[in-house]
Amino acid sequence: MPKNVRELFENDQNKDVKRMPAGHEARFLRKLEQELPIEKRGAMPNAHNKGFRFMQIAASIVVLLGLTFGAFQFFQKPEAVNDTPNTTVAIKSLGDVSPGLKKVEDYYMANINLELANVKLTPENKALFDSYIVRLEELNKEYLRLSEELTEMGPSEPTVNALIDNLKLRLNLLYRFKDQLKELKTYPDEANIT
Incomplete structure (x- = not known):
């Protein structure tokens, strides 16, 4: 077999290779x-x-x-801050004072929002709800005023305590509102039983 391959290779070399014609x-x-x-x-x-x-x-x-x-x-450089009344200053909150106070603030704010989200507004409780909302808005304005005081004067124990008390008061107000809603729902039922 090795001879056959050699013979094929030699025969292949002897063949005339076609070249392109000259020119x-x-x-x-x-x-x-x-x-x-x-x-x-x-x-x-x-x-x-x-x-x-x-x-x-x-x-x-x-x-x-x-x-x-x-x-x-x-x-681009930010515009220079001037002392005109139109200047907005970032208002500090309890969370800016310390991480522990941030947890307290987050706890109360989450519970307040949760309680507000759980309120089912009906024509029967609309007047009661509106009166509680007015009171909550007053407490919110007071909270913003206390936050501005915290920003301007720096953290002090009375200001921090007032902010926490404001949050507690708002949450307690919502709990009282829920209790009154329960009384409104049970009162007509009891009247029908007797």
Whole structure:
């Protein structure tokens, strides 16, 4: 078997390899020049490139303008804060004083919001609900006033205690409201029984 492979290889080398006829490349270049002269070949891509080049330039300008605007917005200095009444100052809350007070504030606020969300408003309890809402709004205004005092004067024990008491009072007010709603629901039922 090894002899057969060697013989095949030797026979393959002896075969006449076909080559391109002499002058083939020159004839091809002449025919190419006749069909598409150099000026014509060069003119087509340049016409196409001019339109494409214009689009590249336009896109580059748009990108450059976008980057310039973005950099301007990023590096723009904030306006100077003046002492006019229109200036808004971030009001501190209990959470800004200490992490422990933040937990207390979050606890009361979550319970207040939960109790308000659980109230089922009906025509029978609307007047009662409105009176409690008015009282809650007064307590909220007082809480904001105390928060402003905390911001201006800094944390003090009386201010912090007043803020916590305000939250307790709001939550207790909502508990009383729920108790009155329960009484309203049970009162007509008891009247029908007797």
